[in-house]
Amino acid sequence: MTLDIQSSFLSWDSSVTPPKLAVQGNWTLANYVALRHDLARFRTAGMDEATLRKAYIEFSSLKALDTAGASQLLELLGTTLTAELSKSSASLSAERRALLQTISDSKSTPTDDTVVVTSSTKEVLAHIGSSVEGIWRQVVALLGFMGLTLEALARAMLRPTGWRITSVVALIQETGLNAVPIIVLLTFMVGAVVAFLGATILADFGASVYTVNLVAFSFLREFAVLLTAILMAGRTASAFTAQIGSMKANEEIDAIRMMGLSPIDLLVLPRVVAMLISMPLLTFVGMISGIAGGAMVCALALDIPPVMFLTLMHQDIELRHFIVGMIKAPLFAYVIAIIGCLEGFKVSGSAQSVGEHTTSAVVQSIFIVIMLDALAALFFMEMGW
Structure with a gap:
């Protein structure tokens, strides 16, 4: 791929090896609409996560970054690449690396939408086990509280x-x-x-x-x-x-x-x-x-x-x-x-x-x-x- 893409927020240079992606400008909530437009244009040009993983990404021209901008950057680079950059990129300040790491961690929490089907017997047994455990905890707590009260009563008698x-x-x-x-x-x-x-x-x-x-x-x-x-x-x-x-x-x-x-x-x-x-x-x-x-x-x-x-x-x-x-x-x-x-x-x-x-x-x-x-x-x- 030998094309160059320029915008207010992203600059792609394929004339160097490896290709270079420069993140620049203000990645803030105020520029949210413009960021969405530029990201859509980059995806149309074939900038997917696999391509970006082969590129050198630098943030020296990044002026401002907030949570909204960090979420857009995560959407562009992907969870894995964002997590790697938040740990190893020298062109990012410690605060921005922490922000990217936090956003990456929040997005990387696995979600399992599959419905786990359990049998009625297992559910009944699990409920019985939970009830027995609750009764045992209640008995232990009651006996312990009785002991505390008897000790306090003995001290009060003296x-x-x-x-x-x-x-x-x-x-x-x-x-x-x-x-x-x-x-x-x-x-x-x-x-x-x-x-x-x-x-x-x-x-x-x-x-x-x-x-x-x-x-x-x-x-x-x-x-x-x-x-x-x-x-x-x-x-x-x-x-x-x-x-x-x-x-x-x-x-x-x-x-x-x-x-x-x-x-x-x-x-x-x-x-x-x-x-x-x-x-x-x-x-x-x-x-x-x-x-x-x-x-x-x-x-x-x-x-x-x-x-x-x-x-x-x-x-x-x-x-x-x-x-x-x-x-x-x-x-x-x-x-x-x-x-x-x-x-x-x-x-x-x-x-x-x-x-x-x-x-x-x-x-x-x-x-x-x-x-x-x-x-x-x-x-x-x-x-x-």
Whole structure:
């Protein structure tokens, strides 16, 4: 090829060996249209990437270069040649070499437009594996957070003067006192339903009097603590997650750390202590309310007056059933508080993240509470308690 092409931006000289391409002028956004016109004219003349690779390209006459011009230069020379020149061309300044290298790297990212077809079995197995891995990470994070909290609680027990009594009392009112009406209403209604169902079934066997045992046994051992824990998981765990998550989103947690304070001591311990105090008290209230609901149904449907109800319960129901129910209350309280606080610390910063982790806290708390209750029931049954 023995032709010479001249323009304001490119100069091709084929009279020398190797041929010489001089990049000149202002390769900027202001000259974008003119650059496109000159590049089209050069391609029409047969200046493809293979031809340019055999030429000597120099940039000594290049006056200005910006991102728009660099992208046009990349289109002319090709990704490979541009990358080589950005590393080896002596006529380019360091800034321009860096610009060309950046543009070349951005354009050289491989794009695969082919659709990968995977079988449904692989997708299902991959989803199961991902879910199992997520559950394992959640378990590890929960156990680690429990360890941190127990360590902080042990340190706080050795330094009673550092307890935040005001926060604990306020949280007891929020988690305990304010929850009494809903606990009383729910357990009373469930107690009435249990008594009504028991009376209906036991009447077929002439054993309606044992409805008293059914109501007292079920509420002392299971229903009171379980219903209270489920309500606290939906009411309190979500509140803890939303409170700490909002603080995380507003960078208040970072501010606490910058002041040299521990978020565990300042935010988690008062909530854990408040739950450990409130949950047993609410469980006791739930027991009394549930038994009262059952006693009302027995009085109205079975002609068992409250005095006789209490007498039968005193004779047939042992104290150990009450103790079994109360033992589980602190355990459930600790788990609910820990999960609520941990999910709050996981919030990434957006309102959507707060909602997602609040929902996760409720679901996890209810699931773990029911699982622990089932395990405890099996354990106490095997131990004969």
